[in-house]
Amino acid sequence: MLPDEPGVTVIADDNYFSNREGYQPNYIILHGTAGGTSAEAIANYFQSTQGSSNPVSSHYVIGRDGEIVQCVSESDGAWANGYISAGHDPWWSSAVNPNDITVSIEHCKPSSDNSDELTAAQKDASFRLIKHICQRHNIPARKADGNGGITGHFSIDPVNRANCPGPYPWDELWSFLQQSEVTVLQISQVSQYFEEIEKDQRWHCKVASSLDGKQHDIAYGLLAFYRTFGQVGLNGLSIFGLPTSDEIHVPGTKQAAIQFMERGAMLYDPGNEVDGVPGLPGPCFPAHIDKGPGQDPRIATLTKQVTQLQTELQNCNGTKPSLVPASIKRLFSRT
Template sequence: MSGFLADQPGAEVRVSPNFGQRRESIRTDMIILHYTGMKSGAAAESWLCDPASEVSSHYLVHEDGRIVQMVRESDRAWHAGKSSWRGVTDINSCSVGVEIVNPGHEFGYVDFPDDQIAAVIGLCKGISQRHGVPCERVLAHSDVAPGRKVDPGERFPWEKLFRSGLGHFVAPEPVGGEPRLALGDQGQAVENLQSMLALYGYGIEITGVYESATRTVVNAFQRHFRPGRIDGIADGSTSLTLRKLLEALPEPIG
């Protein structure tokens, strides 16, 4: 492909060869937010357009708010990898991927500039309008790939997106409180926690045992929705914040 017209008004186009066809049976109804996790935006942009990388994203948002589109929204970009949400495992086919330039945890994680977040909000509003993306399906890469990915991370301003009509958010409960569930615990309280996480969308097996897989998912939940402490321990704050999110969903899960 030599080029295409940008789906998002004002976006630059730099074509990545790393894409394929979406599965026709799956509707595009998610936005997955990432950080680039590289030393510079230029390096990230080049990597996403390098056939040797075998990765891509529909969009890249630079620190100054400049938006680059690399894959058409009608095509399947290779951004989510092995992932799942509410039982769907081909996240690449049902989502639009947005990479946000930030060095990430490996290279000196920093706050996201205001101009960049304003551009992300404008871009996500455009994507949502074009595809009818429900607010609760604007998610972190770490939500759909717990443990494997941690982006866009605990510094990402989810509340600011929510105030703009994007994503899902409730004020997190203060850190601490009972019950305190951790590795090795088992019983009805653990099963209830796992059930709530699965109902919200996380890929988790309901076993009634707080094993390492449960701790990994709790970590991912905390990173997005209760970033005051990310320790994989489901204290009262974690459980209550999760319950409030379930109650605040705009429509029943079906």
């Protein structure tokens, strides 16, 4: 199975209704796992229920660390919301299997009653995933009503699933979805430099980098960060300037990526494998430029030059001043 959402881990299972039995998704249903912390462990559990008396699945699982695992294609119906109980919201009906018209997202919550709040990384991953699913399927990006939208499992099965997903930052989700309706590229100063390739997902820089002469894109998580970090209206442009590299995977990490900019480097590091900024929510932050993956390559070049000059200087000890290389003389010249 190919992932629908960029950057997710795929752990597929066979617990789904193929092609949604002819329906289209019009709702997103949020769940809590009532146990467990790792998205991969929950996805492995779904796999283990294949062929059992109670096979279950979900399209996505989001771990406490913000990792997203996809288990079922968005074009199929997952087995997450079969049962409709008394007191359900009026638009659900036994005439249409809810699984055929919903996309389900599980959130790992260790408590058996789902009483945990989402972690910051989990919330960020959840909000962005929801927004992208809405865009892909034209699902109304708001609280569910008879025309579609986003709600919890409690909407379908209030008798048995009143605590699914449990606490969820609904109000924050609504304002996040509203804000992101406005595209920053409508602001002329930003559109001088970028054109939108994929709505809210990829910006192509129209200006070639002064470092390598190439035009670079900013995409996905780093674009979300660039768009929301910095001065209102100019956003990342006001702090980082333009990209001087593509997004580069940080070797030795699972998910971290770095992108060099004119005035620093942006790090996508949802698992805090490289670093973290206390108090800054979300998976992205500015990288250190003196060390680590964000080190400016020009610093390494300068360090190398200094070492070379020091060696030359040592070799010159005791020799006639006329034999001292011009590069060294310049270093010590006072005029």
